[in-house]
Amino acid sequence: MQGREGDNEMNSASESNTACGGRRILVVDDDRDALVILGDFLEAKDMAVVTAMDGHEALARFHDDGPFDLAVLDVMMPGLDGLEVCRRLKASPQGQLTPVLLVSARTDTKSRVAGLYGGADDxxxxxVDLTEFLARVEVLLRVRDRYQxxxxxxxxxxxxALVDGLTGTVNALxxxxxxxxxxxxxxxYQLAMTVILIDVLGLPDPPTADRQASDTNPTAGSSQPVDKLLAKLGLGLSSTLRGHDLIARLRRSRFAVLLSHTSKQDAQAVIERVKAAASQLKASADQTESLSLRIGCAELGPKMNSEGLLARAEPL
Structure with a gap:
């Protein structure tokens, strides 16, 4: 029996190391001895530990040395106590998903409830009983993983929901x-803005069922040659744009480009790059002999809404 229990303890310790290994833990306590005990214990479980001895240092460490998988906070510290540190961590974007374990000599229910209502997770x-401490740490890490x-x-x-699955551009919505x-x-802000509409002509016709499906869902259709051409064209068109430009596939063979801070005159350079990308595809891919583009372009005018701008950009 003793040998079996020993094996179970070894297996449990091994599982704990596997579950916790590589995690980054922030440990905060104004008692140096307590800080060393908890820090050494967690490091023995293959966790990376960063320590702080007061609330202000804890906040600085959290934001400068993060992200952390868990924060262990002593409640009773001079100045900024653990409850206030917890509130501030949870109020920050970086700390919203970081579990907090409060450690305190206060054993009354009121103090425990105040800590939990203050944003602590446990x-x-x-x-501190180290066996219980490890169990609570592991549970909080599992919960964090699940949230993540x-x-x-x-x-x-x-x-x-926002990306066209075939071409990798954004979708019409x-x-x-x-x-x-x-x-x-x-x-x-009185800024220039231009929209380009690109109709792809001369694509091989897919089966009727695929074409009807594509009218309502641009990513639908099982015609592999057409899909491959559109995917390559979407990639080629995207490569011609600046980082802040936006390209979308609005329907089966229509793309749209949104050029912020760009006049219609300046958009002509983009149009030339688009044509060059199509020519390169035509020269390198099969079944593209009849491939061509019909392009329309319009600049935003006074009191113009999105429908009006798209209508003005309609290729002729």
Whole structure:
């Protein structure tokens, strides 16, 4: 029995090291001995520890040396106490998803509740039992990982909703929203702004079902030759633009370019680069003999909305 229990303890320690290894932890306590004990314990679990001995140093460390996976804060410190440090961390964008474990000699329910309402994610009493401390650290790190995964999925979902899956350009929904915003900004600050519409002509015809699907969803369709050409063209057109320009695929074979701070005259240089990119694709890809572009361009005028600007840019 003793040997089996020893094996279990070794396995548990190994699992803890795996779960915590490489994590960055901020530990704050005005008691140097307590700081050393907790810091050494966490480092023995393969975690990287940054320490501070007061609230002001803790905030400086958090913002200068972060990001951190967890903050361990002593509550009772002179000057800026752990509760106030916790509130300030949670109020910052960098600290919103960083779990906070409060450590305190106060064992009464009122103090624990105050800490949790102050933004802390957990609370442990002094003197600290290191086994319990490790368990709470691991739980908080798992919760943080879960939040991070959900946040990443949310970001991926937003990206998927705004990006054309075939060409990698933004989609019509995002383009029209940005166009409205840029028109408002241009009107407010009297800035030039130009839109270019690009119709791609001479593409191989997809099957009827694919063409009908593409009318309502630009990323739909199973015609591989057409998809490959459009994907290459989207990449080529994107490469001709400046970093702050915006390109979108509005429907199956129509692209739009939003040029902020750009007059119609200056946009001609962009149009020439677009034509050159299409010519390069035509020279290097199969089934592009009949490929051509029809391009329209319009500059924002007084009291013009997004619909009016797009209508004026319609290729003739």
């Amino acid at each position: 609370y442990i009493n002094k003197p 995964q959900l946040n990443n999925r949310r970001s991926d979902a937003i990206d998927a 995002y383009f029209k929203r940005r166009l409205t915003e840029e028109i408002q900004r241009a009107d407010r």
